[in-house]
Each structure stands twice: as structure tokens, then as C-alpha cells.
Amino acid sequence: MQGNTSQLRRINTDLLRSVLRKNPGSTKAQLAQKSGLSYPTCSTIINALTKTGEVLACPEETISGGRPSVLYQYNGNFGSLLCMAVVQNNTQTTLALTAYNLLGKVLHHQTTQYHHFMVADVKQAIAGLMPTLPPVQCICVGIPGVTPDGRTITLCDTPGLENTPLAQLLQDEFALPIYLENDTNLTVLGFARSQNLPAGAPAVALAFPQRHFPGAGILADGRLLRGFSNFAGEVSFMPFGYQRGTPQQQIPQGPQFAALLNNTVLSLICTLNPSTILLTGSQITPQMLPPIQQFCAQHLPAEHLPNFVVNSDFLPYYTQGLLALAQEKTAYPLQIVEKKL
Numbered sequence: 001m002q003g004n005t006s007q008l009r010r011i012n013t014d015l016l017r018s019v020l021r022k023n024p025g026s027t028k029a030q031l032a033q034k035s036g037l038s039y040p041t042c043s044t045i046i047n048a049l050t051k052t053g054e055v056l057a058c059p060e061e062t063i064s065g066g067r068p069s070v071l072y073q074y075n076g077n078f079g080s081l082l083c084m085a086v087v088q089n090n091t092q093t094t095l096a097l098t099a100y101n102l103l104g105k106v107l108h109h110q111t112t113q114y115h116h117f118m119v120a121d122v123k124q125a126i127a128g129l130m131p132t133l134p135p136v137q138c139i140c141v142g143i144p145g146v147t148p149d150g151r152t153i154t155l156c157d158t159p160g161l162e163n164t165p166l167a168q169l170l171q172d173e174f175a176l177p178i179y180l181e182n183d184t185n186l187t188v189l190g191f192a193r194s195q196n197l198p199a200g201a202p203a204v205a206l207a208f209p210q211r212h213f214p215g216a217g218i219l220a221d222g223r224l225l226r227g228f229s230n231f232a233g234e235v236s237f238m239p240f241g242y243q244r245g246t247p248q249q250q251i252p253q254g255p256q257f258a259a260l261l262n263n264t265v266l267s268l269i270c271t272l273n274p275s276t277i278l279l280t281g282s283q284i285t286p287q288m289l290p291p292i293q294q295f296c297a298q299h300l301p302a303e304h305l306p307n308f309v310v311n312s313d314f315l316p317y318y319t320q321g322l323l324a325l326a327q328e329k330t331a332y333p334l335q336i337v338e339k340k341l
Contacts, residue, residue, distance in 0.1 A: 009045075010332045011332060012035075012037055012041060012045060013045050013048075013049070013332070014331050014332040015035050015037070016031060016035055016037070016042065016045050016046065016049070017049075017054075017074065017331075019031055019034050019035045020055060020072065020073065020074040021074045021102075021103055024073040024074065025058070025071045025072075025073055026071060026072055026073075027069050027070065027071060027072070028042055028043050028046055028070070028072070031046065031072065046072055050072070052078075053075060053078060054074070054075055054078045055072050055073070055074060055075060056072065056073050056074075056075050057070050057071070057072055058070070058071045058072075058073065059071075074102070074103065075102075076101040076102045076103030076104075076105055077101050077102075077134050078102055078134065078135075079101070079102050079134050079135045079136070079137045079330075080099050080100060080101055080102070080107060080133040080134045080135065080136050080137065081099070081100045081101075081102070081136070081137060081138060081140070081323065081326040081327070081330065082097075082098075082099050082126065082129070082130070082133070082136050082138070082139045082140070082326075083097075083098045083099070083100065083139075083140050083141075083142075083319065083322035083323055083325075083326055084096070084097050084098075084122065084125070084126075084139070084140070084141045084142065084322075085097075085098075085142045085183070085186075085315065085318050085319050085322055086117070086141065086142060086143050086144060086158055086161070086183070087144065087183070087315065087318075088144045088157040088158045088209070088212060089209070089210065089282075090210070090211050091115065092113055092114070092115060093113070093114045093115075093117035093158050093160075094111060094112070094113055094114075095111070095112050095114065095117070095121065095122070095125060096109075096110075096111050096315065096318075096319060097109070097110050097111075097112070097125050097129065098319055098322070098323075099129060099133050099136075100323055100326070101134065102137075102330075104323060104327070107133060107134075108129060108132070108133070110129075112125070116160060117158055117160045117161070118160040118161075119160065119161065119164055119166060119169055121160075122141070122166070122170065123169075123170065123173055126139065126170070126173075126174060127173075127174075130174070136174075136176055137176075137177075137326075137330045138176060138177040138178070138179060138326055138329050138330055139170060139174065139176055139177070139178050139179070140178075140179045140181065140322050140325050140326045140329070141166065141167075141170075141178070141179070141180050141181070142180075142181055142182070142183045142186045142318060142321070142322050143156060143158070143161060143166075143180060143181070143182065143183060144156060144157040144158060144182075144183045144209075144212070144215075145157060145158065145161065145162065145182065146182065146230060146231060146234065147167075147180045147181075147182070147230055148229045148230050148231070149230070150167065150179070150180055150181075150230065151165060151166075151167040151168055151180065152164065152165045152166070152167070152168075153166055153180065155234075157209075157212045157213075166178075166180060167179070167180050177329065179325060179326075179329050181321075181322075181325055182215070182217070182226075182230070182233070183207075183215075183314075183318055184205055184206075184207045184215040184216060184217035184233060185217040185218075185224050185226065185233065185321070186217070186317075186318050186321030186322055186324075186325060187205040187207060187217050187278070187280065187314045187317045187318045187321055188203055188204065188205035188216075188217030188218065188219045188224070188278065188317075188321070189217070189219065189224060189320075189321035189324050189325065190316070190317035190318060190319065190320030190321030190322070190323075190324060191203065191205055191278045191309075191317040191320075191321075192219050193320055193321070193324055194316070194317060194320055195276070195309070197275070197276060198275075199222055200221050200222045201219075201275045201276065202218075202219060202220045202221070202272060202273060202274045202275055203218075203219045203274050203275060203276045203277070203278070204216055204217065204218055204219070204268050204272060204274045204276075204277045204278070204306075205217040205277075205278040205280060205314070205317070206235070206264065206265065206268065206277060206278065206279055206280070207280045207281040207314055208261070208279075208280075208281035208282075208283035208284050209281045209282055209283065210281070210282040210283055213236035213242070214235055214236055214264070214281070215233050215234060215235060215236070216233035216234075216235050216264075216268060217233055218232055218233055218272060218274075220272070225272075235264050235267075235268075238263075238264060238267065240259075240260050240263040240264055240267075241256060241259065241260045241263075242260070257283075258288070258291060261288065261292065262291070262292060262295040262296075265277065265279075265292055265295075265296065266295065266296055266299060266300070269296060269300060269304065269305075269306060270300075273304065274306050275306055275307065276306055276307045276308075276309065277306045277307070277308050277309070278309045278310075278311065278314075278317070279292075279308060279309070279310045279311075280310075280311055280312060280313070280314040280317070281312060281314060282312055284310060284312050285310075285312065286310050288310070289308055289310050292308070293305075293308065
């Protein structure tokens, strides 16, 4: 019973954090009404958060006299989130490092290019920034590769990170929660957030970077679909003309590339039935969209065709997905939801 009470308290606390972030300058009565919690429960939680400094209390001036109401707002600078996006372009690696406060406001952003990117470069970037930030609550790292257990990187477009237990190395160094995630998974997460897709709407981001194998990020029922070994979306293993080896030598071009792209898109539609597909990466151009739509229309009934969005620049979606991941990981993992089949 004690465990259930503790869990419910943490769920309610996280609910109030969310309400406060969306409704700054609210009274306890307003917060209780907007959260659906009782006034005593709301008051107890707000008092506790105010005591730690996570919530700020500001007396509201009154004109007609009487005791002023106290307005509460979430203190975004109570902590920070550190997000790192690794992008591989041919032999050059770009590290986009962004720090946010707990309201999602950018505190710091820097982009650095490397020719031989290694784990030591990740550590150096973090160590140089952390002393300037409010207490960092977690570090999220996006990688152009596969991490079967969320801790170790196996396949990776960045040679210096391949076959490294990056999460454990960073955790040992900085004593903070570390989360690794595939770059295309983060892209679809950020894309769904930026497009305000309906809650639970299935979506796919299909990325074709220059001189590297493509990948897909899949969102289903509001959650990333990773598969049992985090291998979901590795479309370059499909038997459509991809040749495992050196990507720049093995990915066909011209009409062969168009056929490969068409078949990949069609397979994703048939297996996942997404409402929206983002086509992204430096190999994708707007001129490719009409032939893809025509090809899909020849093979599928109209009611099953998704909406397509073409944007060769995936980095804004990628970084927004990192922020979404960091915010999710710092929230309490349990919530009360409606049952579904």
C-alpha cells in the first residue's frame, strides 16, 4: 500500500509540474481545477515544490484590499537538460550541443566540426559546458547508428563511436543519467512534435543521407517503435538493391535509386500504415515526391496513402527530438492512462 501511495504522489507531482509549465502565474485553486486534483493534494505538492525552489511563489497585488492571492510559476532554471546530436557527413562529424532549461528554453548552443571524432571529444564538450549550467538532470546523445541495449553503440556511421559502451563511459565520468538514441528515431519524434500531429498518429521519418545508408524512425501510438533489439527502421537491410559494404559505392543512383526509394516507401506503408511520412536527408529533393506518390497510388487504395512531407534538412527535427526525449526521461515513468486493446 505504501508503494502505491508513493507512486500516486509522484504521478500527481509530475502532473502538477506539467500544468504549471503550461499555466504560469496560477493560484492553487486554479491549479487544482486544471489538474483535476483536490485542493488539499494540490496545496501539499505546491508547498513542497516551493520549498525546494522548483516552483516560485509571487504575491498578486490587489486593488480592492484584502489578502492578495499567491501566484505560482515553474522555475525553469531549477535544472537543465544537455542534448548532443552527432551528425556524420562523409568523413566529417558535426556535434550540435544544446543545453535547455526545464521549460525548454535554450541556454547554450554550439556546433563543432571534427575530422576524427572520438569518445574523448564527447567528454570534452560536456565537461567544458556543465560548470556554466544549472544542475544537469540528464544527458541525451543522438547517434547515427544502432544501440541494441541503449548503452553500447554497435553499427555506426561515425567510426570513432562504433563498438563503444558510450552511455557507461559518460555515466562513469559525469555521474548522471545518460540516454543514447538513434538519430532517425529522434527525427521522427521531433517531426511529430513540430507538426503537431494528432496524439497517437503513426508517422515515419525516412532519411537518405549522402554517402551513408538510409534509416527510418517509426512512431506508433505516440511511442517510438524500436523493436526487441533496437533494430527497427534499419531499411538498408531490405532486399531492394542495397549492398552491405561501403555505402558510397553500394547505394545505386539514377533510376535504380528511384526504384529503391519507391520500394522502401511502399513497404513501410504496407507494414506500418503511417498517416504521415517525412522524406529527409541530403539525397532527397522535392522533385522526387510526385513519382513516389504516383508509384504508391498504382499499388495501394487511395484511403491508405499517407501524407508526405519533404525536407532535406533533418537537423531541426533531430534536435527537437532530443529535447522531447530528455523531457520524457526526466518525467516520472508511470502515469494513469486509458486502457486500450
